[in-house]
Amino acid sequence: MIGRMTPEAYPESGRAASSPVDQPLVGTMDDTPVASGGANTVRLDGIAMTFASRGIVTRAIDDVTGEIPDGRFVSVVGPSGCGKSTLLDVVCGLQRPTAGSVSIGGDRVEGPQRDTAMVFQEDSTLHWRTVEQNVAFGLEILGVPRSERLRRARQMIKLVGLDGFEQHRPRQLSGGMKQRVAIARALVVEPRILLMDEPFGALDQQTRWLVGQELTRIWEETRNSVLFVTHDIQEAVLLSDEVWMMSRRPSHVKAKLAIELPRPRPAGTLSDPIFHEYTAKLWSLLRDELDSSPSGIGEQ
Amino acid sequence: MVTDLTGRHMRFVVVTTRVLVLAAFVLLLEVLTQSGSIDQTIMPPPSELPDSVWNTIQTTQFADDLVRTLSEVGLAVAIGAAAGVVLGVLSWRVPLFGQAVEPYLVTLYAVPTLVFYPILLAIMGLGSGPIVAITSVMVVVPVALNTMVGLRDVSPTLVKLSRSVSCTPRQMYWKVLFPAATPLVMAGLKLGVMYGIVGTIAMEFMLADRGLGFRIGNDYLNFAMLDMWTNIVIVIAFATLVVWLLGLVERRVRRDMV
Numbered sequence: 001m002i003g004r005m006t007p008e009a010y011p012e013s014g015r016a017a018s019s020p021v022d023q024p025l026v027g028t029m030d031d032t033p034v035a036s037g038g039a040n041t042v043r044l045d046g047i048a049m050t051f052a053s054r055g056i057v058t059r060a061i062d063d064v065t066g067e068i069p070d071g072r073f074v075s076v077v078g079p080s081g082c083g084k085s086t087l088l089d090v091v092c093g094l095q096r097p098t099a100g101s102v103s104i105g106g107d108r109v110e111g112p113q114r115d116t117a118m119v120f121q122e123d124s125t126l127h128w129r130t131v132e133q134n135v136a137f138g139l140e141i142l143g144v145p146r147s148e149r150l151r152r153a154r155q156m157i158k159l160v161g162l163d164g165f166e167q168h169r170p171r172q173l174s175g176g177m178k179q180r181v182a183i184a185r186a187l188v189v190e191p192r193i194l195l196m197d198e199p200f201g202a203l204d205q206q207t208r209w210l211v212g213q214e215l216t217r218i219w220e221e222t223r224n225s226v227l228f229v230t231h232d233i234q235e236a237v238l239l240s241d242e243v244w245m246m247s248r249r250p251s252h253v254k255a256k257l258a259i260e261l262p263r264p265r266p267a268g269t270l271s272d273p274i275f276h277e278y279t280a281k282l283w284s285l286l287r288d289e290l291d292s293s294p295s296g297i298g299e300q
Numbered sequence: 301m302v303t304d305l306t307g308r309h310m311r312f313v314v315v316t317t318r319v320l321v322l323a324a325f326v327l328l329l330e331v332l333t334q335s336g337s338i339d340q341t342i343m344p345p346p347s348e349l350p351d352s353v354w355n356t357i358q359t360t361q362f363a364d365d366l367v368r369t370l371s372e373v374g375l376a377v378a379i380g381a382a383a384g385v386v387l388g389v390l391s392w393r394v395p396l397f398g399q400a401v402e403p404y405l406v407t408l409y410a411v412p413t414l415v416f417y418p419i420l421l422a423i424m425g426l427g428s429g430p431i432v433a434i435t436s437v438m439v440v441v442p443v444a445l446n447t448m449v450g451l452r453d454v455s456p457t458l459v460k461l462s463r464s465v466s467c468t469p470r471q472m473y474w475k476v477l478f479p480a481a482t483p484l485v486m487a488g489l490k491l492g493v494m495y496g497i498v499g500t501i502a503m504e505f506m507l508a509d510r511g512l513g514f515r516i517g518n519d520y521l522n523f524a525m526l527d528m529w530t531n532i533v534i535v536i537a538f539a540t541l542v543v544w545l546l547g548l549v550e551r552r553v554r555r556d557m558v
Contacts, residue, residue: 092464094460094463094464112463112464112465112466113466114465114466116464117464117465118460118461118464120457120460120461122455122457123455123457124455124457124458124460124461126458126476126479126480127480128479128480128482137465137475138465140475141462141465141466141467141471141475142465142466189465
């Protein structure tokens with residue numbers, strides 16, 4: 001996304017209390033700003049994750065509780081190594097939490113789900129398949145008949161703006177295009193929740209910005225629930241309805257911030273003073289975390 | 301490539317150079333044999349070979365030899381490749397086994413397996429048996445090692461992806477792991493086939509009553525130098541053809557798989 005700006009550059013602009021940033025969302029764990037209980041609402045209930053390796057016990061995640069209401073775009077930001085990706089794995093069912101549980105629409109997640117989809121930071125295209133076959137991969141695994149899955153894949157390819165590239169192979173595509181293939185592959189199964197693990201982390205800034213804009217446009221059409229992990233605060237604010245700030249390890253959700261910027265959010269949003277208030281707020285929260293001493297390693 | 305040799309013109313220059321090198325070598329042999337620097341009882345002038353090759357490949361004896369050699373190579377490659385893939389998958393799937401076995405496989409690369417022929421001769425008798433057995437072992441090594449490395453190098457992200465879409469183990473192997481490892485397995489297989497040819501023909505020298513390798517050795521023992529060189533040329537042509545075909549297949553696979 002665009003160049004990092006320090007909070008200092010945008011001091012509290014003396015806005016009245018009407019500013020959405022000032023609303024008391026920060027620091028509490030349970031106040032989800034939207035009515036819960038939708039069919040695809042994801043609940044994280046006291047998630048804890050402990051790793052043991054060579055006798056050293058690492059508490060990665062301490063207690064993460066939260067809710068991603070149906071159709072909401074939630075981003076998770078936090079210090080490096082705070083277990084953001086692990087949290088995503090837990091929601092996906094790839095790892096079992098040491099304690100706590102995840103449920104989607106009331107169904108408890110016990111293992112990989114057919115109706116969750118994940119987009120990774122690294123290239124996850126299958127390089128021997130065409131774009132079309134890549135996008136159809138998830139449907140193929142689910143046993144959707146060929147003609148049906150190709151039809152849906154083509155539709156999704158069009159939605160992510162890759163029409164004309166159906167028969168191309170990944171090596172003929174740029175990094176940004178490969179990530180769009182990955183997004184299409186994830187969305188085509190119509191997942192109840194879309195999990196994104198720093199999907200733009202490997203892209204250069206310009207591409208990042210462009211693919212981010214694309215994602216917003218696509219999401220505004222599909223309105224999937226999204227859990228989006230990033231280390232880029234501006235990206236998080238720009239894309240999300242809600243941003244969760246994680247603490248250092250062993251991590252918990254330190255603060256939740258509802259982003260009440262109107263949608264669609266065009267390029268101009270970046271110069272919106274409210275946008276800067278959000279990023280400044282998150283930066284100061286993050287800085288507090290970075291300043292506090294490291295913990296969570298070697299504890300029993 | 302370091303310099304750009306992809307242009308049509310450069311390609312022409314490369315091929316021409318290649319042909320010229322070969323032609324110069326043949327010409328040199330022709331001069332050396334005709335002038336008597338090389339005794340013609342040891343090596344006939346190359347100019348006599350085309351006729352001789354042409355006559356030889358029309359005989360039923362040659363057909364018998366070719367069938368024998370081809371079936372030995374084919375059988376050894378089939379056995380070696382199948383065993384190699386299984387061994388490679390196992391070494392990857394069970395890391396403990398892989399670590400235990402890898403040094404042996406690497407050592408087998410260097411061991412001239414042919415030295416075991418007396419034992420096999422005693423056990424299996426003269427014929428295709430020991431040849432196929434020893435050649436199979438030579439084929440196993442590169443296939444097994446490349447399969448193991450190919451699987452090991454599959455990106456963890458792809459494994460995670462296949463888990464996240466709830467692949468069954470079988471789907472994960474057939475739709476992700478094997479396709480992803482194919483280019484390296486292919487390279488191992490190519491090497492395996494080359495070893496297969498070398499192994500079979502070398503073994504036939506010692507252990508056969510038929511086959512292209514046997515024929516060369518037999519001609520030598522009978523002082524039939526023209527026939528011997530004729531068969532040597534045939535073997536070289538055969539090996540070149542196989543390598544060329546493998547290159548075609550490999551390029552095809554790479555085009556689709558990489």
